[in-house]
Amino acid sequence: MVEMQTYDVAVVGLGAMGSAALYAAARRGFRVIGFDRLEPGHDCSSSFGESRVIRLAYFEHPSYVPLLRGAYRAWRDLEVATGERVLTITGIVEAGHPGAALVEGSVRSAREHDLPHELLSPRQVNDRFPAFNLPADWDCVAQPDGGVLLPEKAIGLFVAAAQDLGASVRLNTPVREVQPLGDRVTIRLEDGMEIEAGSAVLAPGPWIRDFVPELGKRLKLTRQPLLWFSPVHADLVRADRMPVFFLQSSDDLTYGLPDMCGSGVKAASHLSGGDLASADEPRAEVSDDEKASVRAILQRYVPAAAGEVSRTSLCVYPTSTLFSGCTLRRRKLSWHRHARATASSSPVSLAKSSLTSRQIGAPAGRSGSSTLIGC
Numbered sequence: 250m251v252e253m254q255t256y257d258v259a260v261v262g263l264g265a266m267g268s269a270a271l272y273a274a275a276r277r278g279f280r281v282i283g284f285d286r287l288e289p290g291h292d293c294s295s296s297f298g299e300s301r302v303i304r305l306a307y308f309e310h311p312s313y314v315p316l317l318r319g320a321y322r323a324w325r326d327l328e329v330a331t332g333e334r335v336l337t338i339t340g341i342v343e344a345g346h347p348g349a350a351l352v353e354g355s356v357r358s359a360r361e362h363d364l365p366h367e368l369l370s371p372r373q374v375n376d377r378f379p380a381f382n383l384p385a386d387w388d389c390v391a392q393p394d395g396g397v398l399l400p401e402k403a404i405g406l407f408v409a410a411a412q413d414l415g416a417s418v419r420l421n422t423p424v425r426e427v428q429p430l431g432d433r434v435t436i437r438l439e440d441g442m443e444i445e446a447g448s449a450v451l452a453p454g455p456w457i458r459d460f461v462p463e464l465g466k467r468l469k470l471t472r473q474p475l476l477w478f479s480p481v482h483a484d485l486v487r488a489d490r491m492p493v494f495f496l497q498s499s500d501d502l503t504y505g506l507p508d509m510c511g512s513g514v515k516a517a518s519h520l521s522g523g524d525l526a527s528a529d530e531p532r533a534e535v536s537d538d539e540k541a542s543v544r545a546i547l548q549r550y551v552p553a554a555a556g557e558v559s560r561t562s563l564c565v566y567p568t569s570t571l572f573s574g575c576t577l578r579r580r581k582l583s584w585h586r587h588a589r590a591t592a593s594s595s596p597v598s599l600a601k602s603s604l605t606s607r608q609i610g611a612p613a614g615r616s617g618s619s620t621l622i623g624c
């Protein structure tokens with residue numbers, strides 16, 4: 250008879266969230282195993298596309314700020330542990346029409362948490378960062394802490410560092426089912442193999458309904474086009490001359506990142522590019538209208554960036570419901586509603602909402618638990 254393999258923690262999905270969980274568990278000395286149905290850095294879900302924004306004063310809600318404070322520390326810890334750079338501070342400018350919720354929200358977060366920020370006139374922004382041409386009546390706030398993360402590199406580092414600490418990793422290995430069983434959790438693989446763990450961290454991104462059908466319609470999947478633009482003035486859009494930006498015009502919320510590695514300025518709409526029924530639903534290519542729409546915004550407000558579209562890609566936002574995770578205990582879900590986890594917050598949302606000693610390595614006799622993260 251083949252003996253079943255046992256671990257303290259099993260992590261399902263090794264995107265930004267799962268790879269951070271794998272590393273966090275390995276660092277705490279747990280026997281951990283991680284699975285992904287594909288190879289890390291693949292372009293089928295949400296943790297790819299060269300860059301991700303990190304910002305401290307969240308316009309969405311001040312309750313994100315403590316999570317982000319910890320995330321900045323955790324990203325720097327990863328850099329120290331690996332000797333590699335994943336976070337570049339560029340600052341961020343958020344600007345919008347008078348009374349824009351984007352600017353009001355960031356200023357509120359900054360004030361409530363006493364974060365460095367500057368209220369600037371559009372003219373001051375345009376003078377300081379000549380890539381911009383913001384309208385004279387817009388509201389603007391600049392945060393010095395905004396920056397850019399490299400998601401594919403971060404995932405590779407998390408996985409490699411976890412392996413160095415003894416973690417097992419199975420790639421191209423889809424997990425079919427995770428079932429609490431007494432005080433443990435059973436992980437069933439597509440090939441029929443079973444693995445036992447004290448706890449499971451479920452981080453399958455947009456495939457989360459495969460494990461928790463109870464999520465049902467609470468989980469909304471949206472297609473999100475990403476576009477890269479050849480700059481009109483390459484010297485003005487480099488990371489040392491142009492910050493990350495969010496712009497709230499009358500009909501769109503657009504964000505963009507400076508040219509980090511010669512691939513152009515990445516820009517996209519933060520609004521939905523269409524609902525997806527499932528993560529596997531084929532996604533319509535980025536249309537000419539979508540390209541023209543983002544380019545028109547850049548031509549108007551960030552003209553130095555608004556050259557030809559050089560590349561496009563399609564990503565998935567897993568939900569619009571606010572929660573960073575929910576705990577599945579004997580098929581009962583309890584929701585952590587305070588914040589939506591994002592790539593930038595992954596190291597700390599994991600540490601806070603999942604990898605507590607309460608849930609991992611729980612003493613024998615307690616029920617096995619799974620923590621669902623990343624929506």
Ligand SMILES: Cc1cc2nc3c(=O)[nH]c(=O)nc-3n(C[C@H](O)[C@H](O)[C@H](O)COP(=O)(O)OP(=O)(O)OC[C@H]3O[C@@H](n4cnc5c(N)ncnc54)[C@H](O)[C@@H]3O)c2cc1C
Binds near residue numbers: 296302455591
């Ligand atoms: C266009 C776009 C822009 C974004 N911009 C930002 C930003 O600027 N800043 C920010 O902080 N966040 C941003 N986000 C959000 C952020 O990227 C996501 O929150 C984050 O990447 C989600 O990571 P994840 O690990 O939860 O999910 P995913 O990246 O989707 O990873 C899930 C993994 O689980 C694996 N998996 C699924 N099912 C199984 C299974 N059955 N068995 C084994 N493995 C499985 C998948 O293969 C995948 O690798 C953006 C998202 C998008 C789409």
